[in-house]
Amino acid sequence: MSNNQNLADKEWKGIKLTPIEEEEDGSNNYTEFKQKLLLDLDAAGYLKYVDGPDYNPPVIPKLRLSQQVQGLDSNGASVTITVLGNKTVIATAKQQTEAWLAADKKAHAVIVKAVPIKKLYVVRDCKSAYDAWMALKNEYEPANALTAVTIKQQIISYQCGTHKDPVHWRQVMVQLYQKLRDADPTMIPDSEFAKHLVTLMMQADAWRYCRDSLRDKVCQAEHMGKALSSAAVLEHLKHEEVEMRITPSIVSINALVTGRGINESRDTGDAVPSAYAVGSSNQNDQRNDRAHQQQDKRPTPYNGQPRSAPWLRTFCENVYCKRWKGRQVS
Secondary structure, X not given: OHHHHHHHHHHHHOOOOOOOOEOOOOOEOHHHHHHHHHHHHHHHOOHHHOOOOOOOOOOOOOOOOOEEEEEEOOOOOEEEEEEOOOHHHHHHXXXXXXXXXXXXXXXXXXXXXXXXXHHXXXXXXXXXXXXXXXXXXXHHHHHHHHHHHHHHHHHHOOOOOOOOOHHHHHHHHHHHHHHHHHHOOOOOOHHHHHHHHHHHOOOOHHHHHXXXXXXXXXXXXXXXXXXXXXXXXXXXXHHHHHHOOOOOOHHHHHHHHHHHHHHHHHHHHHOOOHHHOOOOOOHHHHHHHHHHHHHHHOOOOOOOOOOOOOOOOOEOOOOOOOOOOOOEOO
């Protein structure tokens, strides 16, 4: 029994939720905390003590004692009637409550550990995991709603003008949408964000074909009862950037990296002579080869051609001379 209890204690103490973080601008990661908390507690079997369809805290009925009352029978004679109390029901309910409250305390402790120190006052007076859960929800969700409205306004008003960088515009739009999803995942659905990308994209004439093509895809998707995803729109924009040579393609990047690797392997391969391969036993030949190579690598002050007479030589032939190469010799 004690071993099972130790394993259970070790299991719930090992649950680590994503800590709640709040930025200086008022934004926070409560949405991430909420989603991961529900998954972690559900996997550990503690979600029913916090929220969800299985949340059903036990209720202990009020005590009702047994009592006797006077009444009349069918013949009109006086009789004593005994009304039973609910002691047995209360005893059973208390046993169930003890087990439930023990697990509720563990879930409560797990939630409080994820709260930052400066926000502990939010859950200080909470008596259960559900109370702590609702207190955090009331604290952070209104702030997230205000942040989400602000970010939404930034998204729908961020037009890519003719003088803006379309790559930078696309990256900023993705970053804004990620922040919006963190604040409120339901504020702008993915299909609506895809339409904003098509509407607000570059309006220059060079982008007309891409813009018209995306608009046709949006209309076709709606006609078929489907929604064009933002991932498809972003992929189309990236492809157009490559076609217009604004950004390099994956093929060109891979070719560049591959070419660099080949050159490096060639450089390192030429520096190691085949005579030094494993299994060569002639050490003297290796030393002679090294010495010969070192001599070959040393710069020669003059070339191997025979020197001409001084009066016939016009230019200095010493390529390592400190004087300017090609300077006429006096």
